[in-house]
Amino acid sequence: MKHSSKQCQNCFLLNRKLKLKDTTATALLKAKSIHQVNSASCVISQGCLPMSMFCVAEGKINTIERDLEGREHLVSSFTANHLFPLTSTVSDEPTRLEYVAEGKSRLCSFPLKTVRELISVDSNLALLLLQSACQRGMDTYERVVILQSKSAVEKVLRTLEHFKDEDGFCRLTRKEISLWTNLTVETVIRTLTSLEKKNRVRKSSQGIQITPT
Amino acid sequence: MKHSSKQCQNCFLLNRKLKLKDTTATALLKAKSIHQVNSASCVISQGCLPMSMFCVAEGKINTIERDLEGREHLVSSFTANHLFPLTSTVSDEPTRLEYVAEGKSRLCSFPLKTVRELISVDSNLALLLLQSACQRGMDTYERVVILQSKSAVEKVLRTLEHFKDEDGFCRLTRKEISLWTNLTVETVIRTLTSLEKKNRVRKSSQGIQITPT
Missing domain, CATH: 2.60.120.10 (Jelly Rolls)
Known part of the structure; x- marks a missing residue:
């Protein structure tokens, strides 16, 4: 280092x-x-x-x-x-x-x-750290919901939503989505293809975007 | 209220x-x-x-x-x-x-x-709240590991360990263990019975205790 x-x-x-x-x-x-x-x-x-x-x-x-x-x-x-x-x-x-x-x-x-x-x-530093620690807790709560969900579609959609950047694109790889959701990479790929066919997500060079409703 | x-x-x-x-x-x-x-x-x-x-x-x-x-x-x-x-x-x-x-x-x-x-x-109050918020994060990390584990034995043992009181007894009901691990109540009961037969846990009026090794 x-x-x-x-x-x-x-x-x-x-x-x-x-x-x-x-x-x-x-x-x-x-x-x-x-x-x-x-x-x-x-x-x-x-x-x-x-x-x-x-x-x-x-x-x-x-x-x-x-x-x-x-x-x-x-x-x-x-x-x-x-x-x-x-x-x-x-x-x-x-x-x-x-x-x-x-x-x-x-x-x-x-x-x-x-x-x-x-x-x-x-005390502003204390509040900032507190906010960060609480946000981490909230992020992990989201993860708990994803892991408890029974449907692969739900798991994948929530993950895309959770990791989207300011432009709405999620830049996670299929492998990373698989690690996050505890689904196999094959299931992640299948789920994304099916969501794309139904026009619920869009893939581009910037990442994957949930189609705005 | x-x-x-x-x-x-x-x-x-x-x-x-x-x-x-x-x-x-x-x-x-x-x-x-x-x-x-x-x-x-x-x-x-x-x-x-x-x-x-x-x-x-x-x-x-x-x-x-x-x-x-x-x-x-x-x-x-x-x-x-x-x-x-x-x-x-x-x-x-x-x-x-x-x-x-x-x-x-x-x-x-x-x-x-x-x-x-x-x-x-x-600033002691700030540190106390920060500690509490971080501990919540750590607790939820434990939950994420439990939900990701493939084996029911692992899920149940980690839950008992996580919720044990100072005397080593976990007072969660079977229903609560089931909610925490995302296993069915039937699987929780079966797993506990099997762990008891192998002498890995002990049941008593105070709760369930992991047998000290």
Whole structure:
């Protein structure tokens, strides 16, 4: 992992939505580390002390949890501009999850001590982290509904809806939709073809779009 | 819903783990509302503005999300002493989830305005809410693994482990295990009987216990 303190274009600090105090922004930028990670690199492993607050600047970081037989399960996926605090941010306890890079990714980490200190002087940072943590919970609730649904059509449509970008296009691969829905890749392909025939989805170079009704 | 400001024995403020400032504790107690809710009462409905921060004092509150066909899915379950902040705590946006009472329950709510004001003067409250929100995320990750697992034994064992109390007993009913794992009640009963025969679980009046290895 490379360490640098240069400013990041995707940095959440530059996000217009945030209204952090100038002193908070400066302190966070100063304390930040930038990590370039390659495919299958484990960013945080089970039992490791995590590095507090993270932001995915580029690429994708998947969260993997192991079941009793050692099989890996995808529990969440963070794409660029996703800020994620960890339980361990506040409890200092090791995490049982692994955060693994998909392809080439870049992420920024902010040390535990700095984040804690800043929360005590800037409550906006606390609210921002709280919002991010709650949003993660909501995202996973969506996943639970998808996994509980009986119909493949429902699973695929909800996944497309959940991962669509601002233009309404979902850029997930068939393999990724299959991992997310727990359907086989073959079923995902069949379902998409059937939805396309019924004019419920449209495929293009930008991704898959649910046909507006 | 009844409104009162009397102190609650199960109140999270009385939890020894918390080290809130006296002024924070007093302000929260003063602003708190206590709600007695009956089975199937909807505490917060889709589209309603939520009441900020909640604590389940007694009973159980289930979180329900609806799929595209209107079927209900259980996405989480909060039992007594569970504190839960909502996305809307910080974003003011309506929630698409419903929080529904199971049996007779009692819960306390803390107004948005008060919570926000207090976070700005007591960062411990912010860290506490952040921890609670992150823990909710971790709990739901566990659920995602359970729903993705192929074996009924794995699903049932993980559920027992996840819901065990301090003495190691899980007090969920067969119906509740079935809702959590998406298995039929018949499969849950068959799996539990088979695990009992293999001496991997023990049933007693206190609940079901995984046999210590």
